[in-house]
Amino acid sequence: MSKMRLAIVGAGPAGIYAADLLLKAERDFEVEIDLFEQLPAPYGLVRYGVSPDHPRIKGIINALRDVLDSGQIRFFGNVRYGQDLTLDDLKLHYNAVIFSTGAIRDAMLGVPGIDAEGSYGAADFVSWFDGHPDVPRTWPLEAASVGVIGNGNVALDVSRMLIKHADDLLVTEIPENVYEGLKANPIEELHLFGRRGPKYVKFTPLELRELGEVRDVDMVIDERDFAHADPYADEVLAKNKQVTVMTRIMDKWRDEQRAREAGEVEPSSRRLHLHFWSKPVEVVVEDGNVVGLKVERTAPDGEGGVVDTGEFEVIPMQSLYRAIGYFGSPLDEIPFDESRGVIPNDRGRVLDLEGSQVPGVYATGWIKRGPVGLIGHTKSDAMETLEQLMADSETWWQPEQGDAGTIPELLSERGVPYTNLDGWHRLDEHELSLGEVAGRTRIKVVSRDEMTRISRGE
Numbered sequence: 001m002s003k004m005r006l007a008i009v010g011a012g013p014a015g016i017y018a019a020d021l022l023l024k025a026e027r028d029f030e031v032e033i034d035l036f037e038q039l040p041a042p043y044g045l046v047r048y049g050v051s052p053d054h055p056r057i058k059g060i061i062n063a064l065r066d067v068l069d070s071g072q073i074r075f076f077g078n079v080r081y082g083q084d085l086t087l088d089d090l091k092l093h094y095n096a097v098i099f100s101t102g103a104i105r106d107a108m109l110g111v112p113g114i115d116a117e118g119s120y121g122a123a124d125f126v127s128w129f130d131g132h133p134d135v136p137r138t139w140p141l142e143a144a145s146v147g148v149i150g151n152g153n154v155a156l157d158v159s160r161m162l163i164k165h166a167d168d169l170l171v172t173e174i175p176e177n178v179y180e181g182l183k184a185n186p187i188e189e190l191h192l193f194g195r196r197g198p199k200y201v202k203f204t205p206l207e208l209r210e211l212g213e214v215r216d217v218d219m220v221i222d223e224r225d226f227a228h229a230d231p232y233a234d235e236v237l238a239k240n241k242q243v244t245v246m247t248r249i250m251d252k253w254r255d256e257q258r259a260r261e262a263g264e265v266e267p268s269s270r271r272l273h274l275h276f277w278s279k280p281v282e283v284v285v286e287d288g289n290v291v292g293l294k295v296e297r298t299a300p301d302g303e304g305g306v307v308d309t310g311e312f313e314v315i316p317m318q319s320l321y322r323a324i325g326y327f328g329s330p331l332d333e334i335p336f337d338e339s340r341g342v343i344p345n346d347r348g349r350v351l352d353l354e355g356s357q358v359p360g361v362y363a364t365g366w367i368k369r370g371p372v373g374l375i376g377h378t379k380s381d382a383m384e385t386l387e388q389l390m391a392d393s394e395t396w397w398q399p400e401q402g403d404a405g406t407i408p409e410l411l412s413e414r415g416v417p418y419t420n421l422d423g424w425h426r427l428d429e430h431e432l433s434l435g436e437v438a439g440r441t442r443i444k445v446v447s448r449d450e451m452t453r454i455s456r457g458e
């Protein structure tokens with residue numbers, strides 16, 4: 001074979017890294033890569049999942065942009081797989097496809113009351129504050145007391161965005177509607193719940209430290225949470241450098257709390273309460289609305305897990321966010337593991353439900369391995385998938401239409417208002433100029449129609 005045509009579905013870091021690695025790989029054939037994305041703009045989770053007050057991580061976009069701008073990849077935005085383009089279309093035009101569609105839904109928490117008014121998934125809130133075009137423009141921020149379940153970095157993002165004063169976010173790229181919404185947020189208390197102890201958190205030190213640096217917020221600690229005898233934590237976890245650093249951060253917060261209690265420091269206007277050893281058991285609901293979270297106190301079992309104690313507490317709140325993990329979405333005609341929210345695969349080779357390889361179909365990123373790991377981990381993941389893809393050339397599809405012109409023609413015939421790389425540059429410049437006028441780096445355009453119109457120069 002002298003030339004391979006590859007379709008990649010999903011233009012987040014996973015898809016873009018896969019394209020980059022294939023272009024750079026040693027191979028004895030040419031490649032043509034078409035990158036399809038359901039949103040009008042590329043970059044997936046970096047644009048729509050990373051918190052706006054994390055410019056360093058958002059900066060990954062610069063590296064991703066270099067890949068897209070290399071001139072070796074075509075970008076088709078605003079194209080929905082399964083709707084605008086089917087698996088049969090891909091088989092007609094390409095030798096193989098890699099799905100890199102990520103995970104953008106919230107994992108479900110099976111406790112009574114979770115569907116009440118005022119109970120939200122973190123992923124939906126993140127989509128709102130990151131200006132995702134497919135979520136409503138307004139978000140109900142009316143609660144003075146708010147709960148966040150989970151001890152991972154998403155829980156930290158959500159907590160920071162809820163507890164920060166909106167004016168402190170004006171240096172970021174948050175859209176106008178998000179600033180207006182956060183400005184009216186009456187929050188005073190935020191309660192963050194972990195079902196295990198302070199040494200078992202999934203936070204990373206940098207992000208945890210940052211939470212304590214938010215202006216006008218006191219970190220409130222329950223000393224009972226630090227009183228357990230826990231040989232496993234002392235012997236096993238204490239050897240972990242990250243755990244040691246995070247323990248030190250929390251110890252500093254405990255000292256600050258003691259100083260506040262002694263009247264040595266002025267209290268802030270907002271408080272962030274850390275609740276460890278607190279397993280959610282029920283969302284307390286009145287007249288259909290969240291009024292509290294009932295938790296059962298847990299204790300270390302000596303092996304890294306917990307035991308229930310039969311001791312319950314209710315913390316009053318008017319809204320609740322669960323940040324207990326993301327979950328992938330099924331794709332048309334592609335096998336899906338409903339229990340894990342991933343495409344079943346062997347090192348990236350997609351498998352059917354009997355465990356046999358589906359020829360020509362591959363997966364990478366969170367839809368392949370589940371929603372864990374930092375953005376950088378996606379690179380080694382993409383490499384693994386590409387190794388399988390390259391080894392499989394015998395079983396690739398044999399497209400009838402291998403001509404680069406036919407895909408834009410097909411999309412135009414179907415009336416799909418797709419965007420391309422030039423269009424993305426237009427939108428990018430438009431957002432930067434909106435920011436410049438307001439003295440900010442960027443202001444995101446949120447509406448899908450407006451994004452598409454600007455991209456297409458209409």
Ligand code: NAP
Pocket residue numbers: 054057109149150151152153154155157194195196200201202203204207279280323324325326371372373374
């Ligand atoms: P995560 O790191 O897996 O954390 C999930 C949290 O939810 C854990 O504390 C887990 O507790 C808890 N949880 C799960 N099921 C629960 C239940 N039924 N009841 C109570 N708690 C429950 O997931 P994530 O926060 O969604 O983050 C996903 C990945 O993205 C991570 O690798 C994260 O580091 C990364 N990320 C990074 C950043 C950054 O700024 N660097 C920002 C966002 C996300 P257990 O530990 O007890 O299971």
